[in-house]
Structure formats: C-alpha cells, structure tokens
Amino acid sequence: xxxxxxxxxxxxxxxxxxxxxxxxxxxxxxxxxxxxxxxxxxxxxxxxxxxxxxxxxxxxxxxxxxxxxxxxxxxxxxxxxxxxxxxxxxxxxxxxxxxxxxxxxxxxxxxxxxx
Numbered sequence: 001x002x003x004x005x006x007x008x009x010x011x012x013x014x015x016x017x018x019x020x021x022x023x024x025x026x027x028x029x030x031x032x033x034x035x036x037x038x039x040x041x042x043x044x045x046x047x048x049x050x051x052x053x054x055x056x057x058x059x060x061x062x063x064x065x066x067x068x069x070x071x072x073x074x075x076x077x078x079x080x081x082x083x084x085x086x087x088x089x090x091x092x093x094x095x096x097x098x099x100x101x102x103x104x105x106x107x108x109x110x111x112x113x114x115x
C-alpha cells in the first residue's frame with residue numbers, strides 16, 4: 001500500500017519562505033503523478049501544484065509564480081518550495097500521489113503565515 005507523509009510545515013512571517021517535503025513509501029514515485037493540496041477551515045480544498053510523471057507541472061492561480069513543485073524519483077521525495085508567503089496561504093498542506101485509478105493522500109502539515 002502506497003503511503004505519503006508530509007514534513008516541513010511551521011510558522012513564518014509574511015514574505016518569508018518555507019519548503020515542504022513529502023516522503024512516498026510502499027510504491028515507486030516514478031509511477032505516479034504527485035502534487036499538493038491545501039485546505040483552510042471553512043474553505044474548499046484547493047489544488048496548489050501538480051507534476052506528472054513526465055515532469056510537467058501546473059499551479060493554482062493563487063500560488064503561480066511563488067510556489068515551485070519538484071520531485072526526486074530516486075529518493076521517492078516530492079517537494080514544495082513556497083516563497084513570498086502571504087497570510088492567505090495559511091492552511092493544512094496535503095501531499096498526494098496519483099495515477100489513473102487512485103490517489104493517495106497524506107495527513108497534512110500546517111503552514112501558518114502571520115506577523
């Protein structure tokens with residue numbers, strides 16, 4: 001059973017940066033697309049970023065130009081570099097991997113942007 005686990009969340013001031021990491025176990029990352037969602041209380045889950053198996057990426061409008069997704073298939077790791085953070089980026093960030101049939105979602109890591 002494929003599992004994913006996030007790390008690297010925390011608190012940061014507006015304008016700061018944070019890098020999230022995601023460890024994939026029980027499966028080979030190279031077989032999956034990979035991405036990040038975020039969810040804030042009372043708001044729908046939003047797609048933050050996704051990278052397919054060929055390395056093509058897409059971003060949500062709210063983070064485009066500020067966030068960068070990357071992956072290291074050899075290490076089974078997915079990353080999200082977040083720059084120029086804003087208070088509205090505060091959310092629980094969930095890593096996921098997917099293929100045509102399934103999606104595996106992590107428990108999430110809290111990111112808080114506040115002065």
